[in-house]
Amino acid sequence: MQLTVWTYEGPPHVGTMRIATAMTDVHYVLHAPQGDTYADLLFTMIERRSKRPPVTYTTFQARDLGGDTAQLFQDAVRESFERFAPKAMLVGASCTAELIQDDPGGLAAALELPIPVVTLELPSYQKKENWGAAETFYQLVRAICGPLAPKPGTRREDREPNRPARCNLLGPTALGFRHRDDVREISDLLEKLGVIVNVVAPLNASVDDLRRIPDADFNVVLYPEIANPTASWLLRTFAQPMVKTVPIGTGATCEFIREVAALAGLDPTAALHDGTSRAPWYAKSVDSTYLTGKRVFVFGDGTHALAAARIAAKELGFQVVGLGTYSREMARDIREAAKGYGCDALICDDYLEVEAKIAELQPELVLGTQMERHIAKRLGLPCAVISAPVHVQDYPARYSPQMGFEGANVIFDTWVHPLMMGLEEHLLGMFRDDFEFHAEASPSHLGGPAMDRRGDVEAGTEVAVIEVPVAVETVWDGVPRWSPEGEKELGKIPFFVRGKARRNTETYAREHGVRVITVEALYDAKAHYSR
Amino acid sequence: MSSALAAVPVVIKPKNAGGCTDAPVLRERGQREVFCGLTGIIWLHRKIQDAFFLVVGSRTCAHLIQSAAGVMIFAEPRFGTAIIDERDLAGMSDANDELDRVVAQLLARRPDIKLLFLVGSCPSEVIKLDLSRAAQRLAGVHAPKVRVLNYSGSGIETTFTQGEDACLASLVPTLPATAEKSLMVVGSLADVVEDQFRRLFTAIGIDDVQFLPPRRAHLLPKVGPNTQYLLAQPFIADTARALEARGATRLEAPFPLGVEGTTAWLAAAAREWNVPADKLETAISPARTRATQALARIKPQLDGKRIFFFPDSQLEIPLARFLHRELGMELLEVGTPFLHRQHLASELAWLPEGTQLSEGQHVENQLDRCRAAVPDLVVCGLGLANPLEAEGMTTKWAIELVFTPIQGFDQAADLAGLFARPLHRRSLLAA
Numbered sequence: 001m002q003l004t005v006w007t008y009e010g011p012p013h014v015g016t017m018r019i020a021t022a023m024t025d026v027h028y029v030l031h032a033p034q035g036d037t038y039a040d041l042l043f044t045m046i047e048r049r050s051k052r053p054p055v056t057y058t059t060f061q062a063r064d065l066g067g068d069t070a071q072l073f074q075d076a077v078r079e080s081f082e083r084f085a086p087k088a089m090l091v092g093a094s095c096t097a098e099l100i101q102d103d104p105g106g107l108a109a110a111l112e113l114p115i116p117v118v119t120l121e122l123p124s125y126q127k128k129e130n131w132g133a134a135e136t137f138y139q140l141v142r143a144i145c146g147p148l149a150p151k152p153g154t155r156r157e158d159r160e161p162n163r164p165a166r167c168n169l170l171g172p173t174a175l176g177f178r179h180r181d182d183v184r185e186i187s188d189l190l191e192k193l194g195v196i197v198n199v200v201a202p203l204n205a206s207v208d209d210l211r212r213i214p215d216a217d218f219n220v221v222l223y224p225e226i227a228n229p230t231a232s233w234l235l236r237t238f239a240q241p242m243v244k245t246v247p248i249g250t251g252a253t254c255e256f257i258r259e260v261a262a263l264a265g266l267d268p269t270a271a272l273h274d275g276t277s278r279a280p281w282y283a284k285s286v287d288s289t290y291l292t293g294k295r296v297f298v299f300g301d302g303t304h305a306l307a308a309a310r311i312a313a314k315e316l317g318f319q320v321v322g323l324g325t326y327s328r329e330m331a332r333d334i335r336e337a338a339k340g341y342g343c344d345a346l347i348c349d350d351y352l353e354v355e356a357k358i359a360e361l362q363p364e365l366v367l368g369t370q371m372e373r374h375i376a377k378r379l380g381l382p383c384a385v386i387s388a389p390v391h392v393q394d395y396p397a398r399y400s401p402q403m404g405f406e407g408a409n410v411i412f413d414t415w416v417h418p419l420m421m422g423l424e425e426h427l428l429g430m431f432r433d434d435f436e437f438h439a440e441a442s443p444s445h446l447g448g449p450a451m452d453r454r455g456d457v458e459a460g461t462e463v464a465v466i467e468v469p470v471a472v473e474t475v476w477d478g479v480p481r482w483s484p485e486g487e488k489e490l491g492k493i494p495f496f497v498r499g500k501a502r503r504n505t506e507t508y509a510r511e512h513g514v515r516v517i518t519v520e521a522l523y524d525a526k527a528h529y530s531r
Numbered sequence: 532m533s534s535a536l537a538a539v540p541v542v543i544k545p546k547n548a549g550g551c552t553d554a555p556v557l558r559e560r561g562q563r564e565v566f567c568g569l570t571g572i573i574w575l576h577r578k579i580q581d582a583f584f585l586v587v588g589s590r591t592c593a594h595l596i597q598s599a600a601g602v603m604i605f606a607e608p609r610f611g612t613a614i615i616d617e618r619d620l621a622g623m624s625d626a627n628d629e630l631d632r633v634v635a636q637l638l639a640r641r642p643d644i645k646l647l648f649l650v651g652s653c654p655s656e657v658i659k660l661d662l663s664r665a666a667q668r669l670a671g672v673h674a675p676k677v678r679v680l681n682y683s684g685s686g687i688e689t690t691f692t693q694g695e696d697a698c699l700a701s702l703v704p705t706l707p708a709t710a711e712k713s714l715m716v717v718g719s720l721a722d723v724v725e726d727q728f729r730r731l732f733t734a735i736g737i738d739d740v741q742f743l744p745p746r747r748a749h750l751l752p753k754v755g756p757n758t759q760y761l762l763a764q765p766f767i768a769d770t771a772r773a774l775e776a777r778g779a780t781r782l783e784a785p786f787p788l789g790v791e792g793t794t795a796w797l798a799a800a801a802r803e804w805n806v807p808a809d810k811l812e813t814a815i816s817p818a819r820t821r822a823t824q825a826l827a828r829i830k831p832q833l834d835g836k837r838i839f840f841f842p843d844s845q846l847e848i849p850l851a852r853f854l855h856r857e858l859g860m861e862l863l864e865v866g867t868p869f870l871h872r873q874h875l876a877s878e879l880a881w882l883p884e885g886t887q888l889s890e891g892q893h894v895e896n897q898l899d900r901c902r903a904a905v906p907d908l909v910v911c912g913l914g915l916a917n918p919l920e921a922e923g924m925t926t927k928w929a930i931e932l933v934f935t936p937i938q939g940f941d942q943a944a945d946l947a948g949l950f951a952r953p954l955h956r957r958s959l960l961a962a
Contacts, residue, residue: 001587001613001614001615001616001619001624001626001629001630001632001633002613002614002616002633003611003612003613003614003633003636003637004590004593004611004612004613004614005608005611006593006597007590007593007594007597007612007614009590010590010591010594010598011589011590011591011594013591014594033567033653033685033686033687034563034565034567034686034687034690035565035566035567035568035569035570035595035653035685035686036567036591036595036686037562037563037564037565037566037914038566038567038570038594038595038598038599038914039594039598040564040913040914040915041598041599041912041913041914042598044913044914044915044916044917044918045913045914045916045917046598048917049917049918050917050918050920050921051918051921052914052915052918056562057562057563058562059560059561059562059563060687061687061688062656062685062687062688065657065687076562079895083895094591095589095590095591095653095654096589096591096653096654096657096686096687099620099654099657099658100657123617124589124590124591125589125615125616125617125619125620126616126617128590352640
């Protein structure tokens, strides 16, 4: 058992819903008790979809458990086939139905429906949403394209020299973080390069579209968490190579263009010099100097966290002080990347642990999910959302991709916006006691009241501690105490760096045997760390 | 006094006196687009300020609560989920030991918690995890600092608001006993509404009104053979039964929605306390006059409009009664997840004859009926609202009706406003 306050991912059958809802003619029959229909509102409310997800729930009750829940399931499959006339069906069980073991696959097969029916075995007590989406997409593509597979060992025919290369875009789903706009951005980019997009799936794809997947020369995996198993199977079965670079950030977009160009036999030069790419110049412009070395904490799904860390470090000149993911499948990549940034990796889906880490690191900017947005709000830290889980505000009305050159532009704006602007920061440093323009005020362009004064509250408790007469102590416990003057001086440091200053000073005091932190000791520590 | 006030009936029609008392009910089963009882935690955890709700369930349960709560609007909630994993199911770890560990971890983190509810879910019910024994065991460990109770909010047993019923029912055996005559109001109300009712009861001459649930875990109401209780919510069946087992008596009344409902609800208590009619009148007439005037301003927007209710909170029948009798709306279908004929007797008598009532749900069939009826306003859950709007219908989210103060005189116009706003909005956007 695990104590959970908030969960980063839903159960695996929500992953299946994301695939079914993304597609145009697939229906999912889910063996589930009353209440599981809550998942519909993820799509109709958070994503503001105008149609109900194509899902039928059996809604069994306690009194059915002794009776025939299997019949209930079979009736639901038959009825929804007749009502919705889907081109393919997905059947499976939610967590409770998994326990009663009704065999949805066998029951559905017994109906001998004239369409492909894919049975999903999703271990609810072990796996989560993204895994469920990946498994569903893989099983569905396998069921539709499997019969079209050439004999093992058949060599893929070379593309005729004059035929433009074709690729599939794999991975975008319903309820994805900016998937809708990423697909448009990358489709446009591929078109500029001269590559034809053969099929985009599962988003807005039909079952017939899936059948055309093998016609492409290669696959672009936009979201590895969702499309990797499918793309690997397509590579093995149809010898379709896969493009692995995820084009989030200017650097990654350029790499992506080169990788695609190499596979398609095209010259990438024109596509690499895109007139709409403004983020690199914005980062270079002198106004951005103040971004240098800003300490950022990054957390999200594996793909977005990796991309964000790279952009932060290489394209904005931030310092990545923490990097983590709730996608255990990508733990290795995240650990490796964290090592490169000289920070610890946090692989965890416990919201409380992430919160503790952020509080400890006191970053100047948090790049995370909606969960981290809440944590940052409580800690009074600026934050930008980079990954699912998402909120209704993560589905903006405007075009707002994360991928490609426009994605990089969007990211620059989104991340820089919550930060205090450079000159404002300097003024705060110079005139600390201005009654309106003090360190606790929000950045002036954001308006609103002063931020959380938690730092001051902490300071208050520690002031109480130092009232214990220091001289009485005969044996030092190794913990430095703040003198009232030292504490007061610390209070003059703007709040967004105060936590760091406090930590550094205390570390310095411990390491140098300073028992009482005076104003002098505070500045000694400052000098020590500003080498 | 205006004619509207003169028309307010204080005496309720006797049974079998028309209305929908004996009306046939369309009972359906199929897919239910309704939350399970766990969802009640969203308001209960705010209502009882030192209680914590620990769901013993699956990741689905945890995801349900956070999604239904408007997705993470509360940064530090007083609820959580002990997520059962495969080790618990495979018997590799003893689920009871695991639960003890999780509870200890939770109470260490939240030392302010005085009352802990272990909330059963579909999976915990199916694997027959005995939470009542677990609650007893844990109560022994953590008493006297923390009391531990249990109830089930599972979807195989409870529908949405029935979760609150199960929660309150679990509190009843722990209520202190009393032989004094007293009035208890049962069912969660917004704090502001509670305060208004308390003032009105005092003015009527009934002091020391008690409320269940209480705002703090230790402020439990007393119960005994001379306790009279009024239901503030229509979904409190099990709690009512448990209170009656402790000797309490229910005062028959409609629910305190709208001017009529609130008047009759207060009058039921006044009758029991032998309050003279003029004293009651004096006490309530200022608020009632305000409410009547405020409703009169909204009525033109709703008068004659046709409304269709999908089942959600069991509030549907009292709401339909209010909208029909005080605002002139036409009732096309009134769906409710569960119809408690006894508790709703006064309400049913007040519904116009021939109203289509339905209980349970087959959502596809009901959607077909709804489309065929072409209503002016549809009351439905969050899963259906946007799709129906996209089809051109005007909708009101049912969940707002349990999250908003709607009971009593001073909320009557707010309640009407909740139904008028979507129609007003549509007219604005169309212009």
